[in-house]
Amino acid sequence: MNGKRIIIVTGGTLGDWALGIIQENDVLVGSDRGALYLIQHGYKPHISLGDFDSVTAEELDLIRSSSSSFIECDPIHKDLTDTEMAFNWALAEQPDQIILLGALGTRFDHSLANVHLLRKGTELGIACSIIDANNQIIVMNQTTRIERGSYSHISLLPLSLEVTGITLHGFAYPLHQATLEISQSLGISNILKEPEGLIELQSGLLLVIQSKD
The missing domain is CATH 2.60.120.320 (Thiamin pyrophosphokinase, thiamin-binding domain)
Incomplete structure (x- = not known):
């Protein structure tokens, strides 16, 4: 581990509460519409990735030009959700901590799938959490x-x-x-x-x- 903290901002429910969690040295990952949220609030994503099917063509151009790195995939021929793509990228960086923002929302299937992602990090010894306006969620396998x-x-x-x-x-x-x-x-x-x-x-x-x- 390298002391790195990665914040993944994805396309669920977001608000001003999320801005208070971001710290100066965080690595910021924008997943689909979460990348637009970061940019609209003055942040430059280290990487933005996903199929970007929830943004307009103009917003996509903004995301592409405002991100340090950009990965776009076909929305039909992909097997992973945008959030899982971002999470797998973060795991490969071997950080000390991963925080998911915007991972809960009106789509319960996506929310539950995102909670299950925490298991991956836990089994690799990485502290992972989902945070929204009212909740903080972790998975633990030890004291x-x-x-x-x-x-x-x-x-x-x-x-x-x-x-x-x-x-x-x-x-x-x-x-x-x-x-x-x-x-x-x-x-x-x-x-x-x-x-x-x-x-x-x-x-x-x-x-x-x-x-x-």
Whole structure:
């Protein structure tokens, strides 16, 4: 790892909240309409990629001329979503962290597929997250410390068939050596009592969702 942080901005729901997450030394990746969002807010994407089927010809020209690197693919003859293309590019850079913005929206199929992308990074030891106006989402496969920050609730859902050995420290509703299986809602809407909590687990993939409302 090289200390690099990559921000992928893709074409889901975006707003001014996203601008507050971007830091000076971030590598910015624009995926489809997410590239236009970056450019319209004064940022130059390190790379813009996708099929760009959600922008006009004029907007596409702007994206092409305003990006350091540009990759366009055929919208019909491609097997990956634009976001997965961007995510795979980011993984190849071997950063310390990848943050997805605009990865949630009105298309639940795309939102869920983007959540599943986090598994790839987790298995490679890269800290990956999806952030929107109200949520921060990660996938964990080992003991992890979680900061409360501005989030009021935290939910734990199994992403594998089961997650075993879950023990919580610093939470309002504790678990000790618990097992969560797909379809169980036991881990929904917990609360961190302290500024930081600890989630221990023995096996499996755990989806951790922090929410503000």
